[in-house]
Amino acid sequence: MKNKDISYHIAQINIAQAKADKDSEIMSGFISRLDEIHTLADNAPGFIWRLETEDGDDGSVSVFNDPLLLINMSVWRDIDSLRAFVYKSIHIELLQDRDAWFDKMGEIHQTLWWVPAGHIPTIQEGKDKLDQIREFGPTAEAFTFGKKFPSPT
Incomplete structure (x- = not known):
């Protein structure tokens, strides 16, 4: 039986x-905007947490054997808050220009999942969620904006 007092937040992982x-020089246009985008996220309604080093740089977090494989992880109050940041803020400019900086990936590279309020997901948890969606497609355990699942509560 689930504890009805627990609320959930949405976590996301995105690799590129x-x-x-x-x-x-190729990456300079992207790297030059990171501080701006981080500040925007940090101050966005519904933002809770993002993966970063002690000096605030998420671009230096290396979790895969490939140093060119970048990771972004964050936690938000709800899907609508995350969606507003990703698609309805100046963050959309980075998405529109991503082909200049990033190669197309041959497999699913982002996923969403519900976490209990207060839980900060580990990098391994994010990697596991990517593995889940790659193997099983969108499920209540790992899903996308296009095929989302309701909070467990």
């Missing part, structure tokens, strides 16, 4: 294959 090292 950079075309070049982050110090390269």
Whole structure:
């Protein structure tokens, strides 16, 4: 039986294959906007947490054997808050220009999942959720904006 007093938040992981090292000219347009986008996220309604190093740089978090495979993870109050940030803020400009900086990935590279309020997902948890959606498609355990599932409560 589920505890009805627990509320849930939405977690997300997104990985991207950079075309070049982050110090390269190719990546400069993306890297130059990171502080702006991080500040926007940090101050966005519904934002709770994002993966970052101690100095606030999520671009330096290396979790895969490929240094050009970048990771972004965050937790938001709800799907609507996350969707508003991703698609209805200046963040959309980065999505529109992503082909300049990132190669197309041959497999699913992002997923959403529900976490109990107060839970900060680990990198391994995010990798596991990517594996789940790749193997089983969208389910209540790992899903997408296009095929979302309601909170467990």
